[in-house]
Amino acid sequence: MSFRIRFGAALLTATLASAAFAQTPATKPTRIRGEIVSLDGDTLKVHRRSGDTVSIEVKQAIAVSSVKPMQLSDIKPGSFIGTAATTGTDGKLTATEVVVFPESARGTGEGHYAWDLGPNSSMTNANVDTVVQSTSGRDLTLSYKGGSNVVTVPPNVPVVTIAPAAHSDLTPGKKVFVVATPASQGAYVAQRVVVEKDGVAPPM
Template sequence: MSMHRRPLLAMSAACLFGAVLPAQAQSPPSTRIRGTIVSLDGPLLTIATREGPHVMVALDDNLRVSALKNVELSEIAPGTFIGTAAIPGPDGGLQAQEVLLFPEAARGSGEGHYAWDLAPGGTMTNATVASQVQGKSGRDLTLTYKGGSVVVTVPPGVPIVTPIPAERTDLKPGAAVFLSATKMPDGTYTTAGVTVGKNGVNPPM
């Protein structure tokens, strides 16, 4: 790989995966938005959020759009870098709600273990898979990150996805979206990256 190509990949990864960085690592603070596209009028994307209200998001001129594809749990091997949203299970351990397999260019994105708002009491762990074993309720992944490690159980049926490129033209009414945006003084939002549902695979984050 050329020296010119490597920085471009790193830049692309930062744009595609800004949505999964911890909010405290961004300045100004960002807001995660999940919902369904109502319309796209020029640079303004209107979204019906999962909470109900509609919000307007101004899309950056250099907007990065990504989609997702399903992958098998077997691709989550020791040494891979993943992000997983989880909630406490009945036994007190962490149970994954989704797993995102990062491409190698995005290794280290948002590394750590922190609160996440997909569900009450939720967490996000972006970390390297140290080991995996079959547990009673699913595959148990030991995840290591700078400063710590956790064990997350991946139950059968949990979405396991990896990013793929998408286009602005994929931002169609009815499509599910997930993004991280900056709220402006007038109550609107701006963003440089959107993950959109495509080919039946919606953002599970």
């Protein structure tokens, strides 16, 4: 498997709640966002945004990736993206972050579903059909199996793509996004890890 495919698939899997996980509460993944406190062996301690600190087992086989910034203008018709967005009182979607996936990840996790970045938050992984400049940024018409929608991406919204990282990047003070399954005594087992690198924190 190529480096590009491995990291593309890793981040995509990390940012999507699949139906298979949703069917089994015992294995339903938890998305953990916060700041690294320490890494001792395979035990990663993260101070979450909610204020508590959790322990996460990060085995050496677990993929660690990062993100690097892109320009909003880099999103073109034909791009495959994942975007978290909020729904306004007018029913319109406004992006809070955008991940541009490599071609190797096209179609994986495709769809539109609830997300946990805030009230009325959703995630859409879809193909970009059209890009139109608007007074609020750029309006992206997105299509996916079973539907389509329009998401407005304001100029100040982070737009990123996948970049490589390693376990050695899991250092104290770095922002991190982890998808993990609950283990015993309140601990977790990581499935995927996205860590801040070169000053760019994972926005998802």
